[in-house]
Amino acid sequence: MCRSEFRPRRRSERGEPAKIAPGVVTGKDYQALVSACKAGGYALPAVNATSTHTVNAVMEAAAENNSDIIVQFSNSGAQFFAGKGLSDGAKAKVLGAVAAAQHIHYLAGHYGICVVLHTDHANKKLIPWVEGMLDEGEKYYEQHGRPLYSSHMLDLSAEPIDENLSECARLLTRMAKMDMSIEIELGVTGGEEDGVGGEFDDSADNSHLYTQPEDVLRAYEMLTPIGHFSVAASFGNVHGVYKPGNVKLRPEILKNSQDLVEEKHGTGKNPLHLVFHGGSGSEKQKIAQAIEFGVMKMNIDTDTQFAFAKPVGQFVEENAKAFKFQIDPDDGTPFKRFYDPRKWLREAERGMVDRLTEACADLGSAGRSIAG
Numbered sequence: 001m002c003r004s005e006f007r008p009r010r011r012s013e014r015g016e017p018a019k020i021a022p023g024v025v026t027g028k029d030y031q032a033l034v035s036a037c038k039a040g041g042y043a044l045p046a047v048n049a050t051s052t053h054t055v056n057a058v059m060e061a062a063a064e065n066n067s068d069i070i071v072q073f074s075n076s077g078a079q080f081f082a083g084k085g086l087s088d089g090a091k092a093k094v095l096g097a098v099a100a101a102q103h104i105h106y107l108a109g110h111y112g113i114c115v116v117l118h119t120d121h122a123n124k125k126l127i128p129w130v131e132g133m134l135d136e137g138e139k140y141y142e143q144h145g146r147p148l149y150s151s152h153m154l155d156l157s158a159e160p161i162d163e164n165l166s167e168c169a170r171l172l173t174r175m176a177k178m179d180m181s182i183e184i185e186l187g188v189t190g191g192e193e194d195g196v197g198g199e200f201d202d203s204a205d206n207s208h209l210y211t212q213p214e215d216v217l218r219a220y221e222m223l224t225p226i227g228h229f230s231v232a233a234s235f236g237n238v239h240g241v242y243k244p245g246n247v248k249l250r251p252e253i254l255k256n257s258q259d260l261v262e263e264k265h266g267t268g269k270n271p272l273h274l275v276f277h278g279g280s281g282s283e284k285q286k287i288a289q290a291i292e293f294g295v296m297k298m299n300i301d302t303d304t305q306f307a308f309a310k311p312v313g314q315f316v317e318e319n320a321k322a323f324k325f326q327i328d329p330d331d332g333t334p335f336k337r338f339y340d341p342r343k344w345l346r347e348a349e350r351g352m353v354d355r356l357t358e359a360c361a362d363l364g365s366a367g368r369s370i371a372g
């Protein structure tokens with residue numbers, strides 16, 4: 001099937017009942033969305049955001065493509081959202097995550113699509129960040145009867161597997177009480193994401209970087225009784241964009257984990273909800289294969305950062321004088337309409353929207369929103 005030829009249509013046009021009210025989805029609604037992705041053979045773009053501009057661009061792209069979407073924040077993305085001027089960085093990471101979530105809770109419904117609110121890699125040092133967000137999340141849950149975030153990610157892939165799983169179980173126990181989900185990482189995603197992540201050296205023996213089915217089975221057995229979870233699996237994926245040929249994706253590795261859990265527990269096909277990290281710069285065919293093996297979320301950051309920056313560069317280049325003088329020194333023309341941040345930031349937002357339109361087509365999520 002050529003996904004790019006899929007014409008976005010509303011569920012109602014296809015005679016399917018609308019399922020979920022538009023806006024931030026959590027708990028059972030989030031689980032229903034994950035099930036819809038798996039059953040429909042598509043995945044959602046999970047886009048790292050750092051500001052209201054990037055958040056709004058993600059929601060705009062989702063609305064334009066009639067696609068549900070995942071907005072996520074890394075620890076430093078959340079800190080940036082709060083403002084780099086705040087001197088207590090650790091506190092700002094929590095404040096920014098809360099402020100960003102509230103912005104999205106308030107606006108998402110107006111875009112007419114479902115938005116999953118997620119956070120990105122939290123390694124051992126960042127557990128206090130997750131716990132800080134949960135403190136705030138519990139207050140929010142008490143007031144609103146729903147969690148602030150749909151899911152948090154815990155990445156303890158650099159720790160021994162016993163420690164990784166027991167910490168995930170401990171935090172999921174706390175999160176499940178608020179109908180939250182957790183994303184865990186088994187195996188190490190290469191490259192670095194905002195200071196968190198493993199080494200990437202393609203010349204080395206990278207077998208230890210691939211997710212081991214036995215570890216996934218242990219995670220499944222330990223976490224399933226506690227709550228809903230997804231697994232960031234490593235199959236040669238790396239964060240960032242590298243010279244073509246340097247990254248060798250092996251999506252078939254995902255199948256081994258799915259098959260082992262299915263066989264041991266008599267589940268249906270693809271029982272695990274898998275997450276594809278380092279989606280930027282990936283070959284379209286490998287993305288389609290990964291979805292076939294149960295990937296329902298693909299993280300994208302590097303490509304959308306570039307898509308946000310590129311049109312600004314072009315705009316400044318084309319209107320260079322307006323970024324040096326308020327008034328044209330030659331003929332006295334005011335340049336306000338060029339340097340007004342709304343002008344060039346809008347270019348940036350549209351660049352990001354266009355890149356996400358491509359992502360929605362690649363992942364098959366265009367036209368598939370279950371909001372209604």
Ligand SMILES: [Zn+2]
Nearest residue numbers: 189193277278
């Ligand atoms: Zn990642």
